[in-house]
Amino acid sequence: ASTSPDSPTIFDKIINKEIPANVVYEDEKVLAFRDINPQAPVHILIIPKIRDGLSRLAKAEERHCEILGLLLYTAKVIAKQEGLEDGFRIVINDGPKGCQSVYHIHVHLLGGRQMEWPAG
């Protein structure tokens, strides 16, 4: 079913350029684009181009350590590119209770406003 965690997602269509996205960074392994429903002045999603079983963080295995590190490192590179020197927030939503809606792992980079903690 299309709701299965291992089915293709909307992000495959973005990777394959079947639907447009506002891409801010791209290399061999990683793609980053602006969230369609931004929760902050800067809201960017950073994803692996190949999902390789990483529908969600809970599925991570040791072989994923390199790509997981690369997603976080890319977030830092983009934060600099976006002028977020006063700080930013990184979020990974995992699973139903984590409010994950797209089952292709992604790092949210949020910035450009004061964040609250623990919520908002």
Ligand code: 5GP
């Ligand atoms: P999640 O809730 O899974 O952590 O985050 C999924 C994110 O993907 C949401 O913030 C949502 O706004 C974003 N999103 C969903 N569909 C699209 C799309 O077609 N294009 C873009 N740019 N973002 C999308």
